[in-house]
Amino acid sequence: MNDTKMTRRRALMAGVVGLAAAPLVAGSAFAEPSTNAVKVYLDPGHGGSDPGAVGNGLQEKNLTLDIALRTRTLLQARGATVRMSRTSDIARSLDWRVQDANAWGANLFVSIHINAGGGTGFESYRYTSTGSGTVNAHNILHPAVLSGMRSVASVTDRGKKTANFYVLRYTSMSAILTENLFIDRASDAALLGRADFRAGIARGHSNGIAQILGL
Ligand SMILES: [Zn+2]
Numbered sequence: 001m002n003d004t005k006m007t008r009r010r011a012l013m014a015g016v017v018g019l020a021a022a023p024l025v026a027g028s029a030f031a032e033p034s035t036n037a038v039k040v041y042l043d044p045g046h047g048g049s050d051p052g053a054v055g056n057g058l059q060e061k062n063l064t065l066d067i068a069l070r071t072r073t074l075l076q077a078r079g080a081t082v083r084m085s086r087t088s089d090i091a092r093s094l095d096w097r098v099q100d101a102n103a104w105g106a107n108l109f110v111s112i113h114i115n116a117g118g119g120t121g122f123e124s125y126r127y128t129s130t131g132s133g134t135v136n137a138h139n140i141l142h143p144a145v146l147s148g149m150r151s152v153a154s155v156t157d158r159g160k161k162t163a164n165f166y167v168l169r170y171t172s173m174s175a176i177l178t179e180n181l182f183i184d185r186a187s188d189a190a191l192l193g194r195a196d197f198r199a200g201i202a203r204g205h206s207n208g209i210a211q212i213l214g215l
Pocket residue numbers: 045046052053060113114
């Protein structure tokens with residue numbers, strides 16, 4: 001981590017702490033948490049008429065929603081305010097997701113997906129050209145998710161990657177997209193079908209997001 005990144009990281013942390021401390025400065029014990037809390041936007045991929053990837057009796061849209069809902073519960077317990085692009089099996093366009101997160105003013109955007117195409121394991125993405133804040137967030141979230149998975153089962157690390165994905169390009173805050181195993185690989189799908197493994201994925205996301213935002 002170079003000096004510039006360290007400075008940005010400190011600035012981010014200071015900003016978060018400053019927001020959290022604001023109600024105490026104002027002398028109110030009953031401040032509205034919704035106006036001061038750290039805002040996390042979770043984006044379960046696909047939904048409704050778009051199942052995403054399918055394989056081994058599973059549909060990506062159902063897995064991403066389950067993982068996102070579990071992650072939301074964990075983050076809310078840590079005091080975060082969480083908004084999701086969908087909380088049920090409905091279709092949302094990529095542009096709707098981006099505009100919703102931008103209008104809400106999220107501090108961090110995390111899109112949750114399941115991979116396909118014959119590989120195995122976990123990989124994650126940031127936009128091809130980002131600031132140091134997003135690079136730092138990626139560097140924290142990737143190993144955290146992997147650790148959550150590995151607390152349950154052995155998982156291949158495919159590494160941190162960059163891509164020109166719509167939700168990464170057009171979000172105005174730091175944004176990371178996770179590809180959580182391969183639905184068309186039988187051994188990966190067997191893990192994805194287990195509630196305890198999905199809970200591990202969610203734990204990893206929650207731990208990483210909490211570390212990024214100082215929760
Ligand atoms: Zn997807």
